[in-house]
C-alpha cells in the first residue's frame with residue numbers, strides 16, 4: 001500500500017487544498033461549501049489517510065475495490081464517505097456495492113444492472129455518477145457524450161441507483177487552462193441531460209479536477225474535486 005512519505009505534511013497539504021478550493025469557489029461567485037474535496041487515497045497507507053481525516057477530509061477516492069476493501073475496516077472509527085473513482089469489473093460489483101458510498105465511474109449498462117441488483121439485496125440506495133469520456137480517448141473509460149442522454153435514461157430504471165451527475169478524467173494537459181474546455185463540455189453535457197427532465201435523475205454533481213487543475217475545474221462548476229498528489233505526495237505506482 002505504498003511507503004509512508006515522512007517528508008510529506010499531509011495535514012498542511014489538506015489545509016492548503018481546502019483554502020485553494022475556497023478561493024476558487026469565491027472567485028467563481030459560487031456559494032461557500034458548494035465544492036467537496038475527495039482525497040484520492042489510492043496506494044496511500046492508512047496512517048496518512050488518518051492524518052488527512054484529522055485535517056478535515058470527509059471523502060476518500062479509491063480506484064480499486066480490493067484495496068478499498070482492505071483499508072475500510074481499518075478506518076471505521078470515523079465517518080468518511082468512500083468513492084469509487086476507477087473502472088469497476090463486473091465480477092466486483094457486489095463487493096463494490098457493499099463498501100462504497102458513491103460510485104463515480106459508471107459507464108456500462110450491464111454494470112448498472114449488476115449494481116442495481118447488489119444494492120437491492122443490500123437494501124441500499126447508491127449515489128452514482130456517470131463517467132463521460134470528454135476527450136474521446138480510446139484508452140479511457142467513460143461513455144461518449146452523444147450517448148449520454150440515452151445512457152442515463154436507461155440507468156433511470158435502476159431504482160437503487162441514484163444518478164446525481166457526471167464525472168470525467170480529461171486528457172492530461174501541462175497547462176490547467178487547456179483542461180478548461182473539457183470541464184465546460186462536461187458541464188454542458190450535464191445541462192443537456194438535465195433538460196430532458198428524466199425521472200429520478202439529478203445532474204447536480206460534477207466530479208472533475210485533479211491536483212494540477214482543480215481550481216480551473218471549480219471555476220467551471222465542479223462540485224467534487226478528486227485530489228491525490230497535492231495531499232499525499234507523489235505515488236510510487238500511479
Ligand SMILES: *Cc1c(COP(=O)(O)O)cnc(C)c1O
Pocket residue numbers: 040042063085086169210211212226227228229230
Ligand atoms: C488518481 C486519480 C486522481 C487523483 O490524481 P492526482 O493527480 O494525484 O490528484 C483523480 N481521479 C482519478 C479518477 C484518479 O484515478
